[in-house]
Amino acid sequence: MHNPLHIGIDARMYGPRVGGGGPGRYVEQLVLHLQKIDDRNRYTLFCKRENFGDIPLPNKRWTKVVTDVHWYTLAEQTVMPRAIDKQKLDLVHFPHFNVPLRVRTPFVVTIHDLIMLEQPWSARATTRSRIVFELKRLGFAKTLRHAVQNARHIITVSNHAKNQIIHRLNTSQNDISVVYNGFDIAVPKSANTKQTSNRGSSILSRIQTPYIFNVSNSYPHKNIETLLHTFSFLLADHPNTTLVLAGPSNEFQDRLKEEAREIAIPDDRILFTGFLRDDELTALYKNAALYVIPSKVEGFGIPPLEALKNGTPVAASRASCIPEILGDAAIYFNPDDIESMLEAMERLLTDRSLKTALLSKSHAVLARYRWDDAASQTLRIYERSVS
Template identity: 30%
Template sequence: MPKGIAINGRFLTQRTTGVQRYAREIVRALDAEGPHDIDVELVCPPGAERLELRRIRQTFRGTGAGHAWEQLQLPWYAAGRPLLCLCNLAPILCRQRTVVIHDAAVFDSPGGYGRTFVAWYRFVHRALAASGAHVVTVSEFSRARLAAALHVAPRDIEVVGGAVDHVDRIQPDPAVVDTLGLRGTPYVLAIGSLHPNKNIAMLEAAMADPRLARLRLVVAGGRAPRVFRDEGDRQRAGNIHYAGYVSDEQLLGLLQHAAVFVFPSRYEGFGLPPLEAMRTGCPVLASHAASIPEVCGAAATYFDPDDTSQMASVIAAVATDETERARLAAAGRRRTDPLRWSVQAHALLDHVRRTASPATAHQPHPT
């Protein structure tokens, strides 16, 4: 059993999306309920966000904050300990690494990413698998897709999924409903960038259906132009409003007042947003693609992400049916009750312990 482990803290230099949320909550859970018999260091580049931690030591080391820091400096600061990397990438030249790769989208659906991004991620993922890194992913769907892409046996990839009890810590901000002029207006809420996998364009098209004329679509979320290809400006129906980036508090305020939450994605490694909606009591309508049925189970109503008529029919039927909305809300709460970050964090830590070399020793930290 290792006496200490290092965690890659580069994610604290990045905007929080689902991948970074996973990393933050795993670290928080390990800090709150982690073991007392192992030293855990969160190794961050300079300028990273400082977390309020009690048991885990957060340090700031080296220079820079990008791929060069991760690939060249981080292995040195890990100092011979097992290194846990939570956000898709890890150093190629490092003896003991566990890396959480959240999906195989750069192999399965590369069209929405920039060419440099795709080439780099494909290269690193293949190099990690070939060099003996321990790969973890977040769903059975992602395990199967990564096994095929990286030419490894599915049994060699561990599954440690996400959770949703972080929502319980957030105080909703209902003022956002008034700020966006939505008070008294029935609206459908969606979350997502303009990445093609998020399929917002098809949801926009569905909203043009006359059956949805009395509903408004609110899309929360921003773009990442250095990663995703821009689909350009599109003509949008008059009942569609892009809210841009919203805080966690504002998002919960929007979810609490939405008629339904719609998740039309074509490709997800896990998909936290529908679980977050369920946790707030918002009825969830979702695509039946990729990992989404695995994650949402019977607590969502599904549609074909490429059939706008079916999408519109499902939205129209559920958004106006109070009984069905109440049923979905109750099912969503039951679905999310057991999904706790402490459980996932301990599963991940147990995996690191099992796969650590017996010869691993805790070495002095470089200064």
């Protein structure tokens, strides 16, 4: 058995407080489950001042270091390498592609997707000018290639992403492991508290039922604009249906609000909720008539799994990794075809036997994604990468 390792984890994106999105949830759950299963190695977590108090330390083998540097900045390239190398680690894990170019410590990197490489410039694809967008993409490509070429090992979250990395970045399949994100199929304890019940009831009181639900950051690859147009047609036969879109407010969401007005979706038939707590999201998942994920590109896709866990059927895009993750527990549509999306949504609204059949398959799908398994596989990768 090897000597205990000193492992660093870049936890600046940890949790929802700092806006780290999917990678933030990933590193949060990875840390919490490594704390449960690893009783040998030492860990140092690099975090921001803002999320420092959110990260528990279960014993003396776990420490935290404030590295108050935002991602994708010049300081990330200058301050982070010094902070990491100072700790004299055996290995550091970057949970996103943004590995500082000058870091000397051996590292493992998780690459969730290649969305930035796949997204061509257009006025709707970005809030930036074409020149700024292309410069940003060049920086992304350089950082990504550095991460891939210099990592001791690469982790990714789907076979779809693995194949993309191999073919687009000329990487050996032996250097990449697929470790599916975990998914806790138990209902959170907080969902039973009075506070949760009150918050859930409050958000539900703002919504007319039945409603169709989606959670996303509104970025163009999420394809919410096509969902809006599809919903406008659906209202012809289902005029009492509401579309509920959860996610943080941003410039892309402002564009969607304007688009909804332009295509004359009534104000009382669409709700942009803004950021919601987990317990509020649980209430919305549980009471939705259906969940729809129209994305053209995804890294993994936790929200439709949340819907299945809460007994809500899913209509999903037949694109990217989505069919790989959801398997036979969803009904699929072409994300570029409004008629295809409309048909899938209408079938779930009207066909009770279809809903029952899909949900009967959901438990087996959800059981494939366990954070304990993800943490165990990741720990083995750490140990192999140092030996």
